[in-house]
Amino acid sequence: MDYKQELITTIHDLNCDLSRLEGHLIQLSQTSPTAVIIPSLYEELERPALASIRDHLKQCAFVNHVIICLYADTQDKYTRAVQFFESLPQPTLILWENGPRVTGILETLRDRGLDLLHYRGKGRAVWLGLGVASLMADAIALHDADITTYDRSYPLKLLFPLLEKEFGIAFSKAYYARIGNNPRSMHGRVTRLFVAPLITSLMELFGYRDYLRYLNAYRYPLSGEFALSSDLALNTRIPANWGLEVGLLAEVYRNVALKRIAQIDLGVFEHKHQPLGTAANKGLQKMCRDILLSVLRTLTETEQVVLTADHIQALRVKFRREAQNLTRQYFVDARFNDLLYDRHKEEITLECFEQVILQAGQQYLEDPTGTQIPDWTRAIAVMPNLREQLREVVSADMAEARASAGFQFQPVPQLQSLTGSLSASN
Structure with missing residues (x-):
């Protein structure tokens, strides 16, 4: 058994009764609504993973x-x-982040002095989603x-710690x-071999600074799965590069007391892989570059660490x-568990990361x-009804899509409490 606690609260899965948690979370979500955000490229609809996610979400009565x-x-x-998502029983918004209506709103925001149009990728998608979700959900x-x-x-697992008020958790x-x-x-090369x-x-270079101790407490700092309160969502700056996950942790570090942060065990997990990349601005090497830039910047901002070229050289030597x-x-761990482990390939990968x-x-x-x-608090100061406008244009986009496809929206029935146990294997 692993009971180890970190600087932040670690919630282990010690063969917990997920059916019991589900029933309790359904009750809690009736007074404290929840939302799930999924940033996605259109191409993901053509792969099997997203269809499976959709089908599992159909059974999540605790997701409002x-x-x-x-x-x-x-x-x-x-x-x-x-x-594709019409079969979901929950009220569902398909936010077309680069569509003409959303772009038009962002152009208005730009004309009022806040230009978000030059941000691209997952960061902007997450930012837009959090803004709309904060209108409808507490977690x-x-x-x-x-x-x-x-x-x-x-x-x-992600939502339960936030809705259980006795826990006092704002970020999981x-x-x-x-x-x-x-x-x-x-798998997980960037976490294992870089971070x-x-x-x-x-x-070792700068001592046990609070920020470094905080980062070190996360068992998988680059996981893309998290949950946060709507208040925190409105007060968090979202990184706009491939350092999004570690950059988000820096924002949580600035905004949330450590006792209100938790990490939770999802078990064995897998998703598609990025290539290593042939240069520092491609593939996983680009991700490592953005991660390092974020970590160094936060060290200076929060710990007043002044970096020099000598520090970078020393960091390279120690890292290797x-x-x-x-x-x-x-x-050793892989061989014991009968996992394929190419030690030479791992060494080549870390040498690439060293150059980064x-x-x-x-x-x-x-x-x-x-x-x-x-x-979002700054954006709302510029356009007080920005979130509401976004929700309205999403509804307009969806109505137009349904009309062009020749099908009508059916009212969403009230979700009933689900029976049956949850699988704890994943």
Whole structure:
């Protein structure tokens, strides 16, 4: 059994009774509504993972609203997405983040002095989704669209700590084991081979700074699955690059007391993989670059650490040794569990990540500014009814899509309490 607690609260799955938790969460959600946000490219609709997620969400009576933040190139693709999610029993909004109506609202915002149009990717999708969800829900869960091991225990586990008032939790973060099949092997390369040795190396260089201790407490700091209160959603700046997950943790660190932060075990977890990349601005190497820039920036902002070129060189040396030590430990763990482990390939990967440290470190010394989307409180100060306008244009987009597809919206029936047990295997 693993009972270990960290600087933040760790909620283990010690064979918990998920059916009991589900029944309680259904009751809690009647007075404290919940929402699930899924940022998605249109291409995810053509892969099996999102269809499975949709089908599991149908059974989640504790989820009161679903918001899909969709990036689609054409009206036809957006219409197909509306049809794809039409079977969900929950009130569902398909937010066409790059559609003409949403773009028009962002143009108005720009004309009033706040330009968000130059932000792209998952960061903007998350920002838009959080704004709309905060109108309707007290607790908001967010996860990616490519999870292949998904079941309804995922949103249940993420949302429950926020709605159980005795816990006092405002932010919950998933952790899990990334184990792939065909062949069975360890995944999660950026967490295992970059973030873990990076944090250890930074602590050896600068001491046990509070921010580094906080990051080190997360068992899977790069998980894309989390839940937060609507108040926190409105007061959080969203990173607009591939450092979104670790950058979001920095925002939580600034805004939330440690006793109100939790991480929760989702078990064995898997989704699609990014390529390593052939340069520092591609694939996982780009992700590592953005992560390092975020961590260095937050160290300076919160811990007053002044970085020099000598620090970057020392970090590179320490990182290599720490990462090499970890590959030996991963090898032992993998072999014991009969997992395929190519130690040579792992070493090649960490050598690529090592080069990223030099390049990203130099970039930070030249320009330490970041790319974060202003929080919603600032946007509302510019346009007080911004969230309401977004919700209205989403409804208009969906009505137009339904009319063009020749089908009518049916009123959503009241969700009833679900029976049957949840699977605890994932």
